[in-house]
Amino acid sequence: MMSLHAEPAGLMADLRTVLGHAAVLEGAEMPARNSLDWSNLDPVPPLAVVRPADTAGVAAVMRLCTAYGVAVVPQGGLTGLCGGARPVAGGIALSLERMSGIEEIDPASSTMTARAGTPLQTLQEAADAAGLYLALDLGARGSATIGGNLSTNAGGNRVIRYGMARDMVLGLEVVLMDGTVVTNLNKMLKNNAGYDLKQLFVGSEGTLGVITRVVLRLYPKPRxxxxxxxxxxxxxxxxxxxxxxxxxxxxxxxxxxxxxxxxxxxxxxxxxxxxxxxxxxxxxxxxxxxxxxxxxxxxxxxxxxxxxxxxxxxxxxxxxxxxxxxxxxxxxxxxxTEFNRVIGPHEPFDIGLPVAAIGNYVKACRSALENALPGAVALFYGHIGDGNLHVAACLPGAEPQPKERIKEIVYGLVRQFGGTVSAEHGIGLSKKPWLPFTRSAPEIALMRRIKSALDPDGLLNPGKVV
Incomplete structure (x- = not known):
């Protein structure tokens, strides 16, 4: 395996040969937006932003980066809140923004086949025009892409009726780190032929493979x-x-x-x-x-x-x-979306709790924050029908914000009440230290074994989740 620092120019030249010059952006050509997602972490400029136009291009990028030993961080609409799409220093940012478009709407099977870089709102509007309904919905619908939605197992506004993103996906095409393309664009509700491999990649936050095409389940349009x-x-x-x-x-x-x-x-x-x-x-x-x-x-x-x-x-x-x-x-x-303007810099939380316990959790969390940080502001709201509580907390006027103390209180009580540190936003980087509050040691060890099996060199979205 080649060293990145020994010959990065060779990788760039090979990428341009395969994808074309316009698909490989370096230095001042790179958009600033590709250095960070919507999390409040510090931006990290990648070695380059690479924008393939199709699955074959993604596979070529993965094969070359594996050969050169260069990390790859997949990016969709960059609306994630946990740093899952944040680049790593010296690595490639693999943007799927050019891989946008709807390939088919099949009324007979009530499915839609689309490319991973398609914005969620575009899919919603296309389903509506066809007299059908795509149930997945969230506030960032205009920017978030379906590949990112599935890689984080997005939840959103109507989980209580339709379920999470994983409940709406029937088939996937995925590219592994070695460039292998795994295509199963299944349209059938019933398909018990072996392992349900698509669910391995839904919610894995781009650490196991890069989703390139999807088959989504549609519903009758509400009247x-x-x-x-x-x-x-x-x-x-x-x-x-x-x-x-x-x-x-x-x-x-x-x-x-x-x-x-x-x-x-x-x-x-x-x-x-x-x-x-x-x-x-x-x-x-x-x-x-x-x-x-x-x-x-x-x-x-x-x-x-x-x-x-x-x-x-x-x-x-x-x-x-x-x-x-x-x-x-x-x-x-x-x-x-107005929180930054209303309360200023704050820590956002996306947690899950047993529904019956949420009222007592809110009381305990508010009290603990006020006792530990006099003057603290905490706003509570969420999709309570499915056990998902959001918290926005800060200490007005404090510079810097006591972020770690706020996290200790919020997540500590989550563990005490038997909840989860992530209900719908994933783990990424920002929640990784708190994963043991929700998952047992054997569970985390199994996650690492799966990661090692599919990405033995640890090049695909390294450092995220586990």
Whole structure:
């Protein structure tokens, strides 16, 4: 194996020969964006940004980098929050941005075949135009790519009904570090022929292989969408509302988002946000349901809400009267992108907990942060219907921010409450030290054995996850 430092020019020349000069960017040609994802880690300029146009190009890059002993870090839309797409010094940033496009929508099998660099929103709009529905959805839909979504097993807004990203993928094409192309663009829901290899790569954060093409499961397009924002007196009422929504709305229930008063107060102060209900409640819930017959499902949703009010579960509620209202309700929940402007530099957390324990976790976490860091701000919100809580915490005015102390408190309580340090964002670099809080030593050892089997030289996205 050649040494990177002995002959990097040789690798660059070989890459240009195979891919063309425009596909290999060095020095000042490299876009600054390829030095970091959306995490708050320091940027690392790569040796080069390489942009193949197809699977054969990816395979060629992998073979050459293996021969030269050069690390490869796959990059999609760079919207990850854990440093999983952050380059390593002296390594190649393998950008899939040119590998964009939809190859097929098959109505008979309700599937879509697409290239990994395609933005999620592009796929959503194409499915909609075909009269179908791609259920995966998240705030970064316009920038995030489907390859990155699958490599991190993205969650998003409607997991309670449709599941995580891995539940929506039927087939994959993947390139291994040695350049081997593994293609299984399966369209069948039932296919028990041996190991389900695609699931090995979904959620592996580009450490085992590079996803190049995907087959996604599509659903019938909802014919109506109902939503309400509710004010509740306590977390026990949240649990009662969730239980009744699951029972009475059944498969119509598509989202159950919860926001605590600290979050609601900060977001309500934004000039572009118009909260549907006022402040003063102990907790706020956004409930969404998707139906197939507006004449039947809208009254059913309305009746369910009225029953909850009569039972004393709801203290207040606003019901969407149009799709514009539904979008306005979601804007309150999606305003998290304004956190940097509202509270300044902060530590974002994506954790998972047993649903019944989340209320007590919020109380314990808020109290522990205030005791350890007087004046600390902590905002709590999340996809509580599927056990996913987000926390944004900081000490206003502190420079630097006490990041490690905040992490010790948040993650320490996660371990105490039997949760996970990552619900939907992955591990990457930033959560790697905390992985043992969630995974046992034998589990981590097995992950490392799998990594070693597929990437024996440790060149593919090195240092990430395990």
């Amino acid at each position: 109506c969408t109902m939503a309400a924002v509710c004010g509740l007196a306590d977390y026990d009422s949240v649990l009662r509302l969730l239980e009744s929504a699951r029972r009475d709305l059944g498969p119509m229930l598509s989202a159950f988002e919860v926001m605590w008063p600290d979050y609601w107060g900060f977001i309500s102060a934004l000039p572009q946000v118009r909260p549907p209900i006022g402040e003063g409640h102990a907790v706020y819930v956004l409930v969404e349901a998707q139906g197939t017959d507006e004449a039947l499902d809208q009254p059913r949703f309305q009746s369910w809400l009225e029953n909850q009010a009569e039972a004393g579960v709801l203290a207040d509620a606003a019901v969407a009267q149009s799709l514009a209202d539904v979008g306005a309700f979601w804007s309150v929940r999606d305003a998290v």
